[in-house]
Amino acid sequence: MRKYDLITPEGTKDFLFEECLVRRETEHKLHAIFRSKGYSELTTPGLEFFDVFQSESGHYPQERLYKMTDSKGRLLVLRPESTMPIARVVATRLRDASLPLRLYYNQSVYRFEPALKGRSDEITQTGIELLGSASYMADVEMITTAIEVLSACSDGSFSLELGDAGVFKELMRELNATPEERENIRYLIETKNYPALNDVLDTMGDSRAAAALKKLPALFGGEEVFEKASQLYSNQRIDEILMDLRKLYEDLSEVIGAGRLTVDLGMVNNADYYTGVIIKGYLEGYGEEVLSGGRYNKLLSDFGYDIPATGFAVNVDAVSNILRKNKDVAVQPADAVIYAAPGYEMKAVTVSQELRAKGQIVEYAFFDSIDLVREYAKDRRIGRVVIVDEEITEVE
Missing domain, CATH: 3.30.930.10 (Bira Bifunctional Protein; Domain 2)
Structure with missing residues (x-):
C-alpha cells in the first residue's frame, strides 16, 4: 500500500x-x-x-x-x-x-x-x-x-556582520579543550546560550581564556567592540587579529554605508574549516x-x-x-494562441515559427471551435487569437 x-x-x-x-x-x-x-x-x-x-x-x-x-x-x-x-x-x-x-x-x-x-x-x-x-x-x-x-x-535594507574565526580558535587553544568540549562550546556561543555556556566553562577552571569565552557572544556592535575585546583578552595572535579586522571594518564602512556593518566576535560558523575573516549577510x-x-x-x-x-x-x-x-x-502570458483549421496544421506550425522568430510567445490551441479558443485566450490573458486556414486571420 x-x-x-x-x-x-x-x-x-x-x-x-x-x-x-x-x-x-x-x-x-x-x-x-x-x-x-x-x-x-x-x-x-x-x-x-x-x-x-x-x-x-x-x-x-x-x-x-x-x-x-x-x-x-x-x-x-x-x-x-x-x-x-x-x-x-x-x-x-x-x-x-x-x-x-x-x-x-x-x-x-x-x-x-x-x-x-x-x-x-x-x-x-x-x-x-x-x-x-x-x-x-x-x-x-x-x-x-x-x-x-x-x-x-x-x-537597500540589508546588513553585514564581520568576524574572525581566529579569535575563537586562539581562545580554545589556550583553554586546551577536547574536540567534544570544543564543539559544545562552539554551539553554545553560536546560539548565544549564556547560562549553558557559563555552566560548561565553569567546569574548565578559572582561566582568562574561559572568562573571555563567556563574554564572546556579547562582543557585538560597532567599532567599540575592538576596544572591549582588547581589554578582555590580549596576546600577540589575538592582538594581530583584532588590528587586521579593525582595518577591514574601517575600509568596508566606506563601501557599505552607515548602519549596515557590524562586528560580531561571537560569530562561530558550523563549518570548522574557517581560519580567518568570516561574514554573514542579512536581508x-x-x-x-x-x-x-x-x-x-x-x-x-x-x-x-x-x-x-x-x-x-x-x-x-x-x-x-x-x-x-x-x-x-x-x-508572462503568451502573446498569441494559434488555431489551426482541419488540414492546415502544418501551415499553423510555419506561422508559429515566424512569430517566435520575432521573439513572441506562441501557443497552439487544442479546441474544436473558435469560441472555445477565445474563452481560453481570455482566461489565460492572451491578447491575440490567430486563425490559420486558407488565410491567416488575427482576432484581438
Whole structure:
C-alpha cells in the first residue's frame, strides 16, 4: 500500500511557476555579478564519498548527512555543502591551473535540519570561491562582492556582520579543550546560550581564556567592540587579529554605508574549516542569514594541495522568497494562441515559427471551435487569437 506518493519528504517542497521564475531571475542576477569579476562556473556531483566531508579541517557532523551506499558498499552522501567538494576538485583536476582561481557554482545542498526550525533540508545555493591568495585584497574582493550581492537582492535594507574565526580558535587553544568540549562550546556561543555556556566553562577552571569565552557572544556592535575585546583578552595572535579586522571594518564602512556593518566576535560558523575573516549577510524580512562565508586557509591541504582560499554561499531559496514578498511576480502570458483549421496544421506550425522568430510567445490551441479558443485566450490573458486556414486571420 502506498502511503507517501502524494507528499514530499520533510524539509523539501515543490516549486511552482512564480517561485521558479523568481529563483531563476535571482540566479541570473547573481551570476552576472560573479562573471563580471572573472569567476567561472563549475558543478560538483550531488553524490560524494563520505570521506570528502571528514577531513581534519572540515569534519562535517555525520548525523546531518543524507547517507547511502554504492554498488560496492562504499558510503556515499548527498552533498551537504559546496566548499569541500570544490576543494576536492581544485586539489585534483585543477591542481595545475594558474592561481588565483575564481570559481562560482549554483547547485542544491542536502542536510538534516533540526525539527521545528522551519528550515529546508534541500537548499539551492550559489556562491564563489577565490583560491590561491591570502592577501588583504582577496578578502576585500570577497566581501565587497558579498555587499554587491546583498545590494542587488534588496532595496537597500540589508546588513553585514564581520568576524574572525581566529579569535575563537586562539581562545580554545589556550583553554586546551577536547574536540567534544570544543564543539559544545562552539554551539553554545553560536546560539548565544549564556547560562549553558557559563555552566560548561565553569567546569574548565578559572582561566582568562574561559572568562573571555563567556563574554564572546556579547562582543557585538560597532567599532567599540575592538576596544572591549582588547581589554578582555590580549596576546600577540589575538592582538594581530583584532588590528587586521579593525582595518577591514574601517575600509568596508566606506563601501557599505552607515548602519549596515557590524562586528560580531561571537560569530562561530558550523563549518570548522574557517581560519580567518568570516561574514554573514542579512536581508530585511528574513530572520536568518542569507549569505555566509569566510577565509579557509587550511582546508585544501587536507586534500593534498596547500593553498589559501576564501568564499561565500548565498541561500537562493531564501533570497527568492524575500523578493517574491516585495514585488508582484507573474508568469508572462503568451502573446498569441494559434488555431489551426482541419488540414492546415502544418501551415499553423510555419506561422508559429515566424512569430517566435520575432521573439513572441506562441501557443497552439487544442479546441474544436473558435469560441472555445477565445474563452481560453481570455482566461489565460492572451491578447491575440490567430486563425490559420486558407488565410491567416488575427482576432484581438
